[in-house]
Amino acid sequence: MGSYDDFIERLEKICSVLFAFTFLLFLLFVSLMVFVLQIILIVFLMQKIAPDDESLMAVTGLVALTYFFLGAVVFIDLISLGGFKKIKEKHISKIYFFIYRFYSFITLSFLYRPLLYNFIDNKYTRKLFYLSIPYIFLVIGGYRMFENNPNPYYPDRELQFSNGVILDDYYYDDLRNNLLTEFPNEERKINKKLLKPFSMESFEITKSTSSIFIKLDKNMKKLMDKDSTITPYRKDGIAFSWFNANILEDKEQVSLVNQREKEIVGLINQRKEITKNYKSNPAVGKKLKDSITFIIDTRSSFWENEIANYESTKINKIINKYLDNINFQIDTMTISLEQCYFYSHPHYQEQGLKCFFKTDSLSVGVHRIKIFRNIINKQNEITKDSIFLPIIKQ
Numbered sequence: 001m002g003s004y005d006d007f008i009e010r011l012e013k014i015c016s017v018l019f020a021f022t023f024l025l026f027l028l029f030v031s032l033m034v035f036v037l038q039i040i041l042i043v044f045l046m047q048k049i050a051p052d053d054e055s056l057m058a059v060t061g062l063v064a065l066t067y068f069f070l071g072a073v074v075f076i077d078l079i080s081l082g083g084f085k086k087i088k089e090k091h092i093s094k095i096y097f098f099i100y101r102f103y104s105f106i107t108l109s110f111l112y113r114p115l116l117y118n119f120i121d122n123k124y125t126r127k128l129f130y131l132s133i134p135y136i137f138l139v140i141g142g143y144r145m146f147e148n149n150p151n152p153y154y155p156d157r158e159l160q161f162s163n164g165v166i167l168d169d170y171y172y173d174d175l176r177n178n179l180l181t182e183f184p185n186e187e188r189k190i191n192k193k194l195l196k197p198f199s200m201e202s203f204e205i206t207k208s209t210s211s212i213f214i215k216l217d218k219n220m221k222k223l224m225d226k227d228s229t230i231t232p233y234r235k236d237g238i239a240f241s242w243f244n245a246n247i248l249e250d251k252e253q254v255s256l257v258n259q260r261e262k263e264i265v266g267l268i269n270q271r272k273e274i275t276k277n278y279k280s281n282p283a284v285g286k287k288l289k290d291s292i293t294f295i296i297d298t299r300s301s302f303w304e305n306e307i308a309n310y311e312s313t314k315i316n317k318i319i320n321k322y323l324d325n326i327n328f329q330i331d332t333m334t335i336s337l338e339q340c341y342f343y344s345h346p347h348y349q350e351q352g353l354k355c356f357f358k359t360d361s362l363s364v365g366v367h368r369i370k371i372f373r374n375i376i377n378k379q380n381e382i383t384k385d386s387i388f389l390p391i392i393k394q
Helices: 004-049 054-079 090-106 113-120 123-145 157-163 173-181 185-191 218-225 251-277 282-324
Strands: 198-200 209-215 326-330 338-345 350-358 365-376 382-393
Touching (some): 004 054, 004 090, 004 113, 113 123, 157 382, 173 185, 173 198, 198 382, 209 338, 218 282, 218 365, 282 338, 282 350
Antiparallel strands (some): 198 209, 326 365, 338 350, 365 382
16 A cells, blocks of 8 residues: 555645646647637638738738648647757758747747646656647547437438428527527527528517518628629728728719709809899899799709619619519418518627518418528529528418
């Protein structure tokens, strides 16, 4: 058995090694996540700044690939315990020194390097260090290595969606809200996911009118970009918002505004000239000025209506263009989506359209919603996608 003091000493040594190993694993995992998130951030920022600039995206991909490759070199040096630092060629070691210092700062590894050196200095703990590398990757993606299939005859979700034989709570406002209320408050936000492309108002329809929320996602934005007849209101991605610098000019609207200003300014100048020319006869001057003022008010009202009608027409054109990419059916009957409104869904403030449709002609029982939509594939071509949702008319 040995002495009790020796037992306590061995136990303390094992506990200190386990604590240091766990702490070191956590720090290595943080460095890996910081490294990966920085690559994602680079690509994400470039997509937001210039999403349609293919040359810039190619340069961004090259920068991200170089960043990843040099990071892999530093990682190999880490697991080889300074293999690249032992190279005697001065030019190579000098270049690698700057790369090493850069990634040491970027990944925050300089904060725990003393602990790492002290850990690998011992022969026993050095073995644990080598074990930590596959352990980290096993924790990240090892859960996908195994799966439990309690029901081998249960089809995959994609197959269920393609055949319309699935009831997903996230496609219905009422079912989704009931699902989230079942989680405790502290777990509700964790289990809350973004909305699907469509969300029905309710699964069980009891009224003569129901609604569907159409999410305006990136796919919809790409479809709208293909229509050159519609001018967007703002620039896509990150833009300088001071002084409305991110608002795009609508040439037709600007033309209407310029015509209005040109005509109204001309009439105002005429009124000023009347004031100058009829100082000796103010009664006649007042009569002429009143007639010009009446014309100014009339033409101002006319141009305001013209601009308002243009803005209203443009909004309706945008809504109709969105709806042109969607075919909404119940069973085999195409349903017209009427009275669509721009709507920010309270779930996660997702922007979209809320469209209403009549259900009074539906018979009592189960019906099948069919939604066919246009999508942009990787080849930038328009293809069709379909979603099938069941509903119950009470």
